[in-house]
Amino acid sequence: EQVTVFAAASLADALAEIETAFEDATGHDLVVSLAGSSALARQIRQRAPADIFISASTDWMDAIEADGLIEPGTRFDLLGNSLVLIAFDPDAAPVEIEPGVDLSGILGDGRLAMALVDAVPAGIYGKLALQELGMWDDVADRVAQANNVRGALALVARGEAPFGIVYASDALAEPAVTVVGAFPAATHPPIVYPVADLSTRDVPAEADFLAFLRGPAAREVFARQGFAVLTE
Amino acid sequence: MTLSVRLRHRLGAFALDAEFMAPPGLTVLFGRSGSGKTTIVNAVAGLLMPDEGRIVAGDRTLLDTKRGIRLKSHRRRLGYIFQEGRLFPHLTVRQNLAYGAWFAPRHAPRENRDRVVELLGIGSLLDRRPGALSGGEKQRVAIGRALLSAPRLILADEPLAALDEARKAEILPYFERLRDEVSIPILYVSHSATEVARLATTIVALDAGRVVAQGPAAEMLADPAVLPTGAREAGAVVQARVAHHHADGLTELDAGGTPLFLPRVGAPPGDTLRVRISAHDVILARQRPDGLSALNILPGVVQELRPGAGPGTIVALETPAGRLLARITRRSAEALRLEPGSQVHAIIKTVSVAPLDIGGGGAGVEAAGPNGMSHDGTSVRPR
Amino acid sequence: MTLSVRLRHRLGAFALDAEFMAPPGLTVLFGRSGSGKTTIVNAVAGLLMPDEGRIVAGDRTLLDTKRGIRLKSHRRRLGYIFQEGRLFPHLTVRQNLAYGAWFAPRHAPRENRDRVVELLGIGSLLDRRPGALSGGEKQRVAIGRALLSAPRLILADEPLAALDEARKAEILPYFERLRDEVSIPILYVSHSATEVARLATTIVALDAGRVVAQGPAAEMLADPAVLPTGAREAGAVVQARVAHHHADGLTELDAGGTPLFLPRVGAPPGDTLRVRISAHDVILARQRPDGLSALNILPGVVQELRPGAGPGTIVALETPAGRLLARITRRSAEALRLEPGSQVHAIIKTVSVAPLDIGGGGAGVEAAGPNGMSHDGTSVRPR
Amino acid sequence: MLDWLSPAEWEAVRLSLRVAFWATLFSLPLGIFVAYALARWRFAGRELLNVTVHLPLIMPPVVTGYLLLVAFGARGPVGGFLESWFGISFAFRWTGAALASGVMAFPFMVRAVRLSLEAVDPRLEQAAATLGASRIWVFLTVTLPLILPGIIAGTVLTFAKGMGEFGATITFVSNIPGQTQTIPLAINLLLETPGGEARAARLAALSIAIAAAALVLSELIARRVAARMGRA
Amino acid sequence: MLDWLSPAEWEAVRLSLRVAFWATLFSLPLGIFVAYALARWRFAGRELLNVTVHLPLIMPPVVTGYLLLVAFGARGPVGGFLESWFGISFAFRWTGAALASGVMAFPFMVRAVRLSLEAVDPRLEQAAATLGASRIWVFLTVTLPLILPGIIAGTVLTFAKGMGEFGATITFVSNIPGQTQTIPLAINLLLETPGGEARAARLAALSIAIAAAALVLSELIARRVAARMGRA
């Protein structure tokens, strides 16, 4: 039996591992379509043949839910993540991120790479955190907004921007960047990846996959990739 | 089939306002560069939609702006030989030649391809593309393409201008045959007096977009005033029967009882030819001269003297061979005291009858008769 | 300036292998369609790089494949009148005419623009673009464009083919002037016997890519065997001085003491003209005939009889006006018992000297002398 | 050699070829028709058509993809009509990817053909008409052969675009392996995955090789056409 | 009227115009040169150049953007050279957006000019040479005027692409409001946010209106050129 999952692109690596494990374990065929959450959400609204949606933000899941496209009671928060400050220079001094830190001074005349601060979850959360810390106004005009977290990561990895704000999971995967500080969880709303069974199609295997996601194998994979696993 | 054309069209500063009748046979449009010949031919072909006009070919109305009839080019069944070739560059010569035949009705009478190819001397070019042809070769292929499209009307815009004399001499009889035997009406633009004299049934003279004279060729050629090329092109066309081919390479014709010697002519004895005798090739004498190298001496009676603008005079004679024209100086006319009624002898050198001027068949001239054109010896001029 | 050309080139099945000398003056390339005329002209212009060859114009080597010299077209300083116009469609007639002058050296001697424009009758077209011109108008603009580029060598590929007789008659004297006064060497392709006779200093006859005959025009024209157009074009060129303009529109010339009457000529008394007398316009008589309309009767002595392939014979005479040719039938030659030494009278109709055949100045013929061409009355044939 | 790429990647290559082929095949006649209309006819709405043809170029690909999704999705007006009447479905299928590629390449196809059309000497078409060819025959026997250079250029551009189209495709038909995941989508995904650059480069190289082969082929054909025609 | 769009959006419009203008201006001469080389010269590496020109079409825009970043970023070999020798910098500046647009539109520019070049009758260029024009003058006085249709088409395509380019731009110079945030980037941003469609549509409409105006203008010029030339 085939299960189609629409998932945020940032989960590509983790889902690739889980796909193999799931197929081996259940004999079902898992199809994963990875794209931006916004694109996927719109496609679901146009009755895309998807069974499960894993969003990178609550906004788009909310929108889907409001349209009544979610099987009631199936939504839950799968993963969490945290924000870190990364640097291109491997010898960059660690920064304790708290109010009063002169981020602008640290940047020098360089740019701060982030994902789109008004559109992409990592960017939105990053902006909120900086606002909370009172640093946003200082650095707002120095922020280089990439199309997604990977773009921001690439800017730092190439040294085009000396510093960047990305998810911990992404920073972990890129050897060319150094994590110099972590944002306290309190500085931004919780970063969650909600998952839900879609009402567009109904196949029994959906439940199997949702169960698998909560299972130990999946949890191990997510944890290894740097995510906080929110399921019990 | 008679083609009747009335056109009014404006192109920038140039105004075309022409009306003429092309009776069966070959009608030459004659006029200086820029006088509107191509414009008229384009209108007949349907490539130019005139502001106003009517074109009727036989019983088919090709155009009538008043009645809103505008037959599309491809329905007019023409063979148009363009002034500038217009061969299809992506097709071989063979395909270019075949093009028109694809679209001709299946049973339309058509020319034999091999014969046309041979006539035009393009047999060795069949597999080439137009890009690899010389100027004259292109023009010959263009002629072949038009002829092989089984047309019911041929439009030829200076078809032979790019060809050498020998090639012209080979192709001209073909147009004669089309005119006489196949009876396809032909509208023919030419600057060449030889071609006009040889081919024309009717001549339409144009100047600045207007028809300044039109009429049967025989009459128009006899009237130097109406021919824009001037007096040198006046001449008469006589009909003669082939009497005998002599061993020394001469052909003796019988022109109304008088012998007329020409260099060997292809036609067999008994055939009737159309021989043009240019007015400036005729010498007049009061007494029959002796000991001259000229072989043809015809007695005649002066009918008319028509002084020209320059020092010349055209003398029209009645001879046993028919009406002849001689262009002499006024000084000579006075010296010989010529006046209507004078007895004279017309001296014509054998070789002064140019090979190109010997036409096959008499249909061209005969056909000029029964078509409503004036036949009183003067040409018709509109308005 | 002498132009010497040696070319070897292969184009598909066509092989060009030509060598000729063009002495100062105007050299006509004469030959049937497809014989390689345009190919030669293109090579001289630098538009075609021959497989092998050498082209030297005066002291400038334009091409020498052996020595690896291949002067670029734009350095050759030519005025090329193309067989197919090639006007710049994006420029007005005025700009087309001015194009060559932009690139000419500042102090190069150049033609007067207004004069050329007037001569070609294109004054009213100056602000149009080539797309809105008739075929003949395009060709005239193309002539103007080449002439106004201050060229040191003119290449003309059938420049007048698309023009009417009247226009030709207006333009021909201009080429004569270039040849004689401005001394620009001209390589001229033409099928027209009139143009050849009128303009040529030298004639190069081509057939299938090879030079079959070359030599001074006067001699080549006198030898019908070498001229591909055949016997009709044989003729002699005599020089005569304008003696008197008569009131009746005739001009009396003095040709070595004998009077020669022509229709009014523009030149003032005292000027020397070059008059071509076509062999087929001359009638011979044993006795001086009387009472003829022909005004010009010259006594002469037969020098040579040259029978042709057909029924004709060319008779060469020595007259007070110079050497004359007459083409008569063999039958007449026998009847008149002509042989070298016979006393005869040559009868030439006044009007048979065509306006086009009256050339200004004698430079054309005179110039044929000192350039290494054979002068013994026969033409030079390579190999 | 085969394990140089993963099976999923080979699948993407196969799919891309199919998408590019069909996109080219279908947009060719339509492109020629629209180019002919724009070049030769004067009609009301000509400028509107012209702007419409250029829209995919002016708008970000995401917008084009979104509009395609709205119009040609299963619930979209056009998509629904085609589905129920002709059984043609674009939604989340490779056919949709082909449609997206075709639409995105359409402006170039039309422009290329139109440029060639405008360079055709109308006097040759007139000559054909005098020889008895009706308008359609003139088109087929004279115009079409003479605009071959433009057609070849348009074909190459469309094929290349078909191999490379990303934004509109992923927005329209999502990124479903084996169904809609063409090479560019696969590359993009690899770039989203930490450490995926090498595999992305391999895939890109293959894509470039295919397109280059098509390009060289087209040049050969074009040169042959040009040589055959010479100059008239 | 002005508050129809937010000031940031007006800024995006202003920026897009600037980017499209400069992209067009700079790629025009280079495009003509490359087209000329491809159409007229036979040289080693011709096919390589041809493929290179087409690369932006074949590769996903993200890859092109990434390669631009690698080469033209402040730390890239070309970017570093240009920066230190000529003071020209592309990183995170509108100049980079213009570069990205120009590169993405380059294949079309080259193709359009090349098609026109190949339609030029070489006999006219020969005629100019016999009249004394050297190769460069032949080009300027004959070839260039005759390829105007191709140049106009290339210009329009490049300008339109400049108004619409998204993927390569955001990857190369990221999204910095007022610096690199062109209309397509702004639209993209709006589309990433649930409910942003209406504002995105307004911006898209404005962008289309501008491009349509350019298009109509180009048609007028082209028609004028064609009418002036007529047929020779």
Ligand SMILES: Nc1ncnc2c1ncn2[C@@H]1O[C@H](COP(=O)(O)OP(=O)(O)OP(=O)(O)O)[C@@H](O)[C@H]1O
């Ligand atoms: N590209 C080519 N390939 C093969 N043969 C060619 C090519 N170009 C020309 N020819 C041949 O070369 C010969 C000479 O051509 P050229 O144009 O020099 O003739 P021409 O003497 O100028 O004739 P015309 O009086 O008809 O203009 C012709 O027979 C022609 O068919």
Ligand SMILES: Nc1ncnc2c1ncn2[C@@H]1O[C@H](COP(=O)(O)OP(=O)(O)OP(=O)(O)O)[C@@H](O)[C@H]1O
């Ligand atoms: N598009 C145009 N705009 C203005 N005038 C034009 C246009 N086309 C042709 N003409 C003029 O119309 C007149 C007639 O042209 P046409 O081509 O019919 O002449 P023609 O008699 O065929 O001349 P030729 O013997 O030189 O070919 C010419 O004076 C020409 O300048």
Ligand SMILES: [Mg+2]
């Ligand atoms: Mg004409």
Ligand SMILES: [Mg+2]
């Ligand atoms: Mg030629």
